[in-house]
Amino acid sequence: MPTFTYKAKKSSGEIVRGSLTAENERTALAALDRMQVFPIEVKSSDNGNGAEPAPSVMTQSGRLNLKAIPAVLKSRSRKVRADDLSLFLRQLADLLKAGIPLNRALQTLTRQTTNPAFAEMIADIRTSVSGGSSLATAFAAFPESFTPLHVGMVKAGEAGGFLEEALARCALFTEKEQELRNRVSAAMAYPALLLVLGVAAVVYLLTFFIPRLTPIFSDLGGALPLITRVLITTSNFFAAYWVIIVGAMAAAVLVSARALRTPAGKAWLDRFLSRAPVVGPIFLKTAIARFGRMLGTLLKNGVPMLQALEITRDAVGNLLVGEEIDRARGAVREGAGLAEPLRTGGVFPPVVVDMLAVGDESGNLDEVLLSLADTYDTQVDRAVKVFISLLEPAMILVMAAIVGFIVIAMLLPIFSLNAMVH
Numbered sequence: 001m002p003t004f005t006y007k008a009k010k011s012s013g014e015i016v017r018g019s020l021t022a023e024n025e026r027t028a029l030a031a032l033d034r035m036q037v038f039p040i041e042v043k044s045s046d047n048g049n050g051a052e053p054a055p056s057v058m059t060q061s062g063r064l065n066l067k068a069i070p071a072v073l074k075s076r077s078r079k080v081r082a083d084d085l086s087l088f089l090r091q092l093a094d095l096l097k098a099g100i101p102l103n104r105a106l107q108t109l110t111r112q113t114t115n116p117a118f119a120e121m122i123a124d125i126r127t128s129v130s131g132g133s134s135l136a137t138a139f140a141a142f143p144e145s146f147t148p149l150h151v152g153m154v155k156a157g158e159a160g161g162f163l164e165e166a167l168a169r170c171a172l173f174t175e176k177e178q179e180l181r182n183r184v185s186a187a188m189a190y191p192a193l194l195l196v197l198g199v200a201a202v203v204y205l206l207t208f209f210i211p212r213l214t215p216i217f218s219d220l221g222g223a224l225p226l227i228t229r230v231l232i233t234t235s236n237f238f239a240a241y242w243v244i245i246v247g248a249m250a251a252a253v254l255v256s257a258r259a260l261r262t263p264a265g266k267a268w269l270d271r272f273l274s275r276a277p278v279v280g281p282i283f284l285k286t287a288i289a290r291f292g293r294m295l296g297t298l299l300k301n302g303v304p305m306l307q308a309l310e311i312t313r314d315a316v317g318n319l320l321v322g323e324e325i326d327r328a329r330g331a332v333r334e335g336a337g338l339a340e341p342l343r344t345g346g347v348f349p350p351v352v353v354d355m356l357a358v359g360d361e362s363g364n365l366d367e368v369l370l371s372l373a374d375t376y377d378t379q380v381d382r383a384v385k386v387f388i389s390l391l392e393p394a395m396i397l398v399m400a401a402i403v404g405f406i407v408i409a410m411l412l413p414i415f416s417l418n419a420m421v422h
Helices: 025-034 071-075 082-097 102-112 116-130 135-140 148-160 163-220 226-260 263-275 279-300 305-315 319-333 339-345 350-362 365-421
Strands: 003-009 015-021 038-046
Touching (some): 015 025, 082 102, 102 116, 148 163, 148 279, 148 305, 163 279, 163 365, 226 263, 226 365, 279 365, 305 319, 319 339, 339 350
Antiparallel strands (some): 003 038
16 A cells, blocks of 8 residues: 655644555545644655555645646536535535634535535545645636636635635525526526427428318319418428428527627627617626626625726626726726726616715725615516516417418418309
8 A cells, every 4th residue: 555755734833744554645635634634745655566656636835736637537527506506605614614624624515415526526626725725726726616706705715814704605696696597597488488389389380280281272273372372382392391491490500609609709699688679678787786796795705806806807797798897997907986987888877887986985885786786686587577578478479470370371272262162
């Protein structure tokens, strides 16, 4: 069994050195944790068979040695559900408030989670922290799960000595973001179902129902009405080229999705959605609510204004609003307040800018921003409900008109024949 030499620090601050035997370095770290010492350096002196020592996962400076981590481990996706992430952050904050060391708290959470991928991610975070990295640096290694806001808040909490509070606020922010997404998703579920059922009904009529009635019209003789001929031609075209039609639609969706993932495509989409009628105000209010919650939470946790604006710009999720934040950040760097640069941009409503100006003058900008986020969350919820209440009957009317057109086009030749007979 390999022998590991270690350099560790006791809770009293005393530096200790020694050696121990373990199956691997992760097991050695666990043994040091049971000894209630914080590892600074752990190295394998041999591997039990005279071969060259395995590379340590920590460097001489105590940092995580990324070269020693298997490539498959580094390349694995670590995206976790928002519910799991918020629970982890809240539980970690509670354990630290109870006086449990960070290393042991992470070990406890590794055992508690029922998600194997998430447990492995927490174990990697613990390994990084055991190697001397800060918790913020360990979080930053998993950008799929931890946003710049999480990293920035944790970094400020570690520097200011309020890590527990920073983690708790990270959890609260994640929960509120997920709650807003859930409300919007729930509101869109019924219209989405209507759209799927309507499209399915039209496709069924065009591909199965109409082709079976077409021979009957041929047997009747006589000229068919114009709308009937248009419908039969459309049905025949769809039946003959449906593979090409579906392929072209799928290709268009894939190309559009790829284009919209580029910076230029994302910028165009954000501008279009923010300025579109009806849905534009909803997207803009959602971005403003996210701006208020992010910036307010960061400022409340002691993050400097310029750094908080940079984090908010990168994570707000709307490039149009992000450009305004970036312009305001430049003005703040020159000594200006936050409100005036946003006022001249024209993206933020005047009432928002006035509230920010009051917060600047009174010195409680963080509280004003969080209150603004709550207000706009409520407005987004109401706007989504109004939009859905208008969208549902509109979709029903459109689908009814399409189905009605098909039915009338099919029945009109029969009515014409009856009129000629009588």
